[in-house]
Amino acid sequence: MSAFAESEAKETFVLNLGPQHPATHGVLRVKLTMDGEYIAEAEPVLGYIHRMHEKMGENRTWAQFMPNTGRMDYLHALAYNHGYVSVVERAAGIEVPERAEYLRVITAELNRVSSHLLWFGAFILDLGGFSPLLYAFDDREHILDLLESVTGSRLTYCYFRFGGVYNDIDDNFVPGTRAFIKRLRERMPMYHNLVTKNIILMKRLQEVGPISAEMCRKYGATGPVCRGSGINFDVRKHEPYSIYPEFDFDVPVYEQCDSMARYMVRMDEIEQSLRIIEQALDKLPEGPVMAEKVPKILKPAKGDYYHAVETARGSFGVRVVSDGTNTPYRLKLRSPTFSNLSLFGEACQGMLLPDALALMGSLDLVIPEIDR
Amino acid sequence: MIDYLREIISGTWSLFVGLGITIRYFFQPVVTVQYPHQTLPMTPRFRGHIELVKDEETGETKCIVCGMCQKACPSNCITVNGEKREGVKGKVLTEYTLDFTKCSLCGLCVESCPTAAITFSKDYNLAGVRKEAYIFDLKKRLEAKN
Known part of the structure; x- marks a missing residue:
């Protein structure tokens, strides 16, 4: 049996994947037209968890939208916090103290590592391997404990504020984070021995699920999906925001375009995030964590503002239009996974169903972020 | 033909390496807590209601x-x-x-x-x-x- 369909589909049937399916990680439904084991057509059906976040933003004050940002991409909530506070700070002209910017970068990168670890566990789970999930969650638990001691919550963080962060770090945070970096660096070779070099994983991912650079450009895919197709694009490097230009880190790019390339990009990104955290901890300045003159009732000047950040899944952009009142006139959220999922229909044509699920897992879908 | 045999041998070896890691961790201390019989201390900044x-x-x-x-x-x-x-x-x-x-x-x-x-x-x-x-x-x- 070949990996791709060799002839035109003759006799087809419709198979529903989801909305309650373990491999779709949430309430995503994919309508598959199957020709035997081969996929003839795939149509993602969205809207099962649509909560009108954009409209909600237009009906509440600027600060009141903060908790919503953590509930879109709940795995990398701090990057969403970062995107929203940055755009409002740009609109209102608020200067952020340096220490606050460092804390933002440290916590957001820790959150990125935890997101990648969860993806790692869940992805291998999709492919049928259970135990790597437990190893990944062991490490992730350390990050959650560190972030809980700073932010007060474990998953849907609401830590950043206009002009700084909610509170300063405690005494245990810096040594705790350093110990964690050391621990994870020692564990990474174990992950590679346990999973990456495993023959079953290699056979299931290598040369499976090709996504060409052209297809990435056509659908606007960003993040590890486009970096696994040889496109060197990372918002942190190419449209730098916050204090990222001060750090020395690489953007992992793989040319193979297959699921393995996307897997390797994320595994390498964990190491790069650890490098950023380490440098930030070394340079962490003293000082206030909150700007002094932040008005209680925020009324940014009239205008149109945009800010993009790099989340664990790609480029997240926020566009706000202010009419000078205490609520946004328009709030547009550009989420990365929506574009990353859009290419699934074209990419999986003619593929075997289990291969298509491996491809879907390598896209790292977070459904509440697609639907918003 | 030689590549094929090499792949079989290295592939089988990779499975044993993975099993070795699992066995090594089997003898290491338990990282989970038997909730609700045991609980962990809450961080001072925990945000409840x-x-x-x-x-x-x-x-x-x-x-x-x-x-x-x-x-x-x-x-x-x-x-x-x-x-x-x-x-x-x-x-x-x-x-x-x-x-x-x-x-x-x-x-x-x-x-x-x-x-x-x-x-x-x-x-x-x-x-x-x-x-x-x-x-x-x-x-x-x-x-x-x-």
């Missing part, structure tokens, strides 16, 4: 019924009411209700409070079968503590 703070001097609440928390709340889950009483400066709190079914634990209310009259509780073991169990009368809870 809000709670009224007792004024150490008077034993009453510090709340001055300004309504800032009610205004700051994104989901309208706080209801504060007060009344004027003779001989007392300012308003006296008569009702402080938190509808925890709608609360998203963002902490904007605690930040907006000018007298630091509310704080986060450390309750995380919340379970109930009725919606009413999550509509907290915080004033009563404070009085029950006294």
